[in-house]
Amino acid sequence: MPQFDPSSYTSQLFWLAVTFVALYWVVARIAVPRIGEVLEQRARVIQDDLDRAMHLKAETDAAIAAYDKAMAEARSQAYEHMKTMQAEMKAVADKRTADVTADVGRQITEAEGRINAAKQQALDSIKSVAAETARDVVAKLAGLSPDGGAVDAAVAAALKDAR
Amino acid sequence: MAEHVEGAAEAAHSPMAQFEIHKLIPIDVGGIDISYTNSALFMTFAVILTAILFWTATRHRTMVPGRLQATAELLYEFVAGMVKDNTGQEGMRYFPFVFTLFLFILFGNVIGLFPYAFTFTSHIVVTAAMAVFIFVAVTFIGFWRHGLHFFSLFVPPGAPLGIAIILVPLEMFSYLIRPLSLSLRLFANMLAGHVLLKVLAGFIITLGLVFGVIPFLAVFAVTLLEIMVALIQAYVFALLTCIYLNDAIHLH
Numbered sequence: 001m002p003q004f005d006p007s008s009y010t011s012q013l014f015w016l017a018v019t020f021v022a023l024y025w026v027v028a029r030i031a032v033p034r035i036g037e038v039l040e041q042r043a044r045v046i047q048d049d050l051d052r053a054m055h056l057k058a059e060t061d062a063a064i065a066a067y068d069k070a071m072a073e074a075r076s077q078a079y080e081h082m083k084t085m086q087a088e089m090k091a092v093a094d095k096r097t098a099d100v101t102a103d104v105g106r107q108i109t110e111a112e113g114r115i116n117a118a119k120q121q122a123l124d125s126i127k128s129v130a131a132e133t134a135r136d137v138v139a140k141l142a143g144l145s146p147d148g149g150a151v152d153a154a155v156a157a158a159l160k161d162a163r
Numbered sequence: 164m165a166e167h168v169e170g171a172a173e174a175a176h177s178p179m180a181q182f183e184i185h186k187l188i189p190i191d192v193g194g195i196d197i198s199y200t201n202s203a204l205f206m207t208f209a210v211i212l213t214a215i216l217f218w219t220a221t222r223h224r225t226m227v228p229g230r231l232q233a234t235a236e237l238l239y240e241f242v243a244g245m246v247k248d249n250t251g252q253e254g255m256r257y258f259p260f261v262f263t264l265f266l267f268i269l270f271g272n273v274i275g276l277f278p279y280a281f282t283f284t285s286h287i288v289v290t291a292a293m294a295v296f297i298f299v300a301v302t303f304i305g306f307w308r309h310g311l312h313f314f315s316l317f318v319p320p321g322a323p324l325g326i327a328i329i330l331v332p333l334e335m336f337s338y339l340i341r342p343l344s345l346s347l348r349l350f351a352n353m354l355a356g357h358v359l360l361k362v363l364a365g366f367i368i369t370l371g372l373v374f375g376v377i378p379f380l381a382v383f384a385v386t387l388l389e390i391m392v393a394l395i396q397a398y399v400f401a402l403l404t405c406i407y408l409n410d411a412i413h414l415h
Contacts, residue, residue, distance in 0.1 A: 015203035034221035
């Protein structure tokens, strides 16, 4: 087996050392710094983009929060406004109702007064008509001319009985 | 001379011939042979290919990566993730080394799969050198960070004294055997895969056009398997390095 021929060992070891050191130089001086730089740069760009996205997201969130706050304020304001308007309207309606009720009550009282007056007038006219009728009836039937006072008293007594 | 030629011709048919080291440029410094060989050539290929890949891939460094840049980033993030997951943030200072190790073995394994290519990771001296280097470095880091307290690595936490007496030598043995297991795993996987491919390919010739189809399909399947093994072994080597580093940095 050529692997166990020691005569080639020194040359193999020498060239192994030379080529390995050369490759180490290439890797350490060219490959690693260059690729490291590119990867770092890419990571930085990605991180920047992510940061910007986070920033924009925070801004959006703030805007949404502000919108929500304004919306809630407007809602509560509108509610307050509605409540006061309702109260005002209720007060107006109550006043009108009270006015109308009072007016109607007054009219009813007046009307009742008028009705009573008319009733009294009617009763009075009945009395006089009845007294006249009674006098006429007495004059026709009995040929008497009764005393006015007596007839009136009699009619009043009769009316009182009729009641 | 004739004997040498005959030996070489015979060796060319052997499944082991693919592992032979040939001197391309003989170099001798003070009696030490450091000839530029086919093994060194493919090590050079691995380095140059990796260098070209990362150089061109990272030339423009666009925010949205192209195909090549995405490949380079994928490899980088794969190994960086492995180092970070296994050794934590403190282990990241060794990331360039682990990344180099991973790429060196990965390219060595994958280039070696091409026909007529040489697989330098199929030589025990190469894998052993890497494993011993890691072992020594990890032990050094352990003592450097923790001093003599590093020996507590060999005492399993929460073990009663009676059991600890048995466990400590076992732990020490498993620690000391690490370079051997690390180097043998890679070496044996590469060796076995390439021998298997060579033997199966030899059957195609022996069995001829009709029956040769069977070993041909086997070669096809084993090649797919070997691509997987090439990737997995590079991963395992780097992963174990990370685990050893974690022991040295965090002790357990």
